Amino acid sequence: MRKVHAKSSRGPGLATWMIRPADGWRHKTRGLVKNRMFLLLGLIGMAFAASLAINAWILLFFWPHPLLGIQSLFLVAGLAVTLTLPVLIYHHLITPLFHLRHWAQRARGGNLAARIPIPSTGEFAELAQDVNALTEQLQRLTREMRDEVSAQTERLEQKSHTLEVLYDVAASINTSRDLDDLLTRFLTSLKHALGAQAATARLVTPDGHMRLVANLGFEPDDQRCRQVLPLGKCMCGRVADGGDLSWKADIRQCGRVTSDCDTQEDEPAMITIPLQHRGKTLGVYSLFLHEWPEHLNEDMDNLLTSIGRHLGMAIEKARVDEEAQRLGIIEERTHLAHELHDSLAQTLATLRFRVRALDETAQDASAETRREIDQIKDVLNRANVELRALISHFRAPMEPQGFVAAVEKMVETLRRETGISVYLQKEWRPRKLPAEMETEVLRIVQEALCNIRKHAQAQHVRVLLRNDAEGECMVMVEDDGLGLQPAEQGAPGEHIGLSVMTERAARLDADFRIESEPGEGTRISLAFHYPKPRVVEFTSRNDPPAQVAR
Secondary structure (H helix, E strand, O other): OHHHHHHHHHOOHHHHHHOOOOOOOOOOHHHHHHOHHHHHHHHHHHHHHHHHHHHHHHHHHOOOOOOHHHHHHHHHHHHHHHHHHHHHHHHHHHHHHHHHHHHHHHHHOOOOOOOOOOOOOOHHHHHHHHHHHHHHHHHHHHHHHHHHHHHHHHHHHHHHHHHHHHHHHHOHHHHOOOHHHHHHHHHHHHHHHHOOOEEEEEEEOOOOEEEEEEEEOOOOOOHHHOOEEEOOOOHHHHHHHHOOOEEEOOOOOHHHHOOOOOOOOOOOEEEEEEEEEOOEEEEEEEEEEOOOOOOOOHHHHHHHHHHHHHHHHHHHHHHHHHHHHHHHHHHHHHHHHHHHHHHHHHHHHHHHHHHHHHHHHOOOOOHHHHHHHHHHHHHHHHHHHHHHHHHHHHHOOOOOOOHHHHHHHHHHHHHHHHOOEEEEEEEOOOOOOOHHHHHHHHHHHHHHHHHHHHHHOOOEEEEEEEEOOOOEEEEEEEEOOOOOOHHHHHOOOOOHHHHHHHHHHHHOOOEEEEEEOOOOOEEEEEEEEOOOOEEEOOOOOOOOOOOOOO
């Protein structure tokens, strides 16, 4: 075996020339000269050529001669051996090497069930047995590793569930992954502890409003659980604006302060707890009672204030986590853009340069050749434009000010870069979409505007953003451009962005529609629902804590 290895290390050998090498392999012509097998075949050929020359010379000058028949017999035998030698080489060398290369390709592709046919005799029979044994061992180790990983994953999941239960009992604030669920859970506990008939939880939005997060005990159409309330007007808003805990023994005058709030005669008392972090109010707990509890005192005041501060820490932590997630998405998208720019973009640039050089050197080529070169140039140019647009899409920043600000930035960019008249119609109530939902909706709007830029040839564009108090949201983008041709709508590969938008809408469980007629423009609409706040049935003060509806 060592001798065979020494021979193969000197040059690529016969197998390299008879089996197509892998992509990127450079042929080495000097290896053909140095290969002993080819030298041997060359010497044999030279010997037979010399023998034939001598035989011809003898026939010319010494015919008839008694040794000529024997010599001719040896020549025929040698010729037969020479012709048989390549067949033997192909059978005993080329074919085993072909099987070995085929096995390597399958194994590299992940098919560990690949095996090499075992020859009946020869060194390759032992090599094939060793390789097959190695493959079986690798397959067994892979299977064992997969089973071990599966078992470890299952054990980790069990430990994770156990830790979640433990952390939920010991430190619910630090373990809750859903802020709304955390606020609802503590609101339920406080409602039961204080004997409140109903309670609400609200978060302060960046635009100066309070968004309803949880509603315990009120009907959904009750004024006291409106989706959005302004700061500084009703009692809840004043507490959120001022930051001090408020106990009101008679709130029947609250409805007279502002029309945004309403009270009932059966709930004259209310406790409002600000949820603060470092002196900044991030939300408000409001608990409504039939009568004023006797056990409320300064200690209870401090306890409720402490709960509000801990919950404020939880809110801030959730917002920091959301911001970190948003930055992580931006970083990943930027990384993808850099990878595309450094790899595929450079390759396309090289191809375009090569095609230009080919175009310059093929000035005298036929018209068909020139036409093919022009088509290649057009395809490369389109691919380059599409790639640059994709890189720009990945680099598009996520606006920290929220959904509406991000759409405004997209609209302004379209106006500035294309000169198209774009009208943004904002009927959007102050409301922050969940991070994942906001990302999907923004990408749909971005893709729609990108299609208008590239294909529509539009003069006017309208973008509509609308939502209502019930959480129904709609986004619409329409233009007066060329519209979609029927063939383009059904052709594979055409307008792949429309398919991407459809898939994004499906992830939102939204109603996505594309309306278009040739020459009549295109309208893209997306209707979706904001996640509903948690609501439970009305409970009396003597009932156990209400189970929060999920």
